[in-house]
Amino acid sequence: MAARKKSSSSRASRGTSPRKSSSGSRTGGRKSTRKKTTRYGSAASKRVESAMRRRKKGTLRSGKGGKGGKVKSRKQAIAIGLSEARKKGAKVPAKKKSSRSRSR
Numbered sequence: 001m002a003a004r005k006k007s008s009s010s011r012a013s014r015g016t017s018p019r020k021s022s023s024g025s026r027t028g029g030r031k032s033t034r035k036k037t038t039r040y041g042s043a044a045s046k047r048v049e050s051a052m053r054r055r056k057k058g059t060l061r062s063g064k065g066g067k068g069g070k071v072k073s074r075k076q077a078i079a080i081g082l083s084e085a086r087k088k089g090a091k092v093p094a095k096k097k098s099s100r101s102r103s104r
Helices: 002-014 042-057 074-088
Strands: none
Touching: 042 074
């Protein structure tokens, strides 16, 4: 009986309790450092800056060939700038695919 009690107490002192999870215990709580790669090139940021300026000025328009209405949304201006950068071949990630499928 005494031998069993000793083995259970020694297991608890070692920190191998079945209730505790061992996630993150090896690194000491530090986050792993990964080398960051740049997502957008400098040409892309210049295109977005240009689109934002045109939006403020009131000359940025949506639609094919800029024949739509005036762009008032900041997010839309950024999207137009990134789209222009993609067309020019700048380093920009591909557009996210929509989850909705067309059945026409």
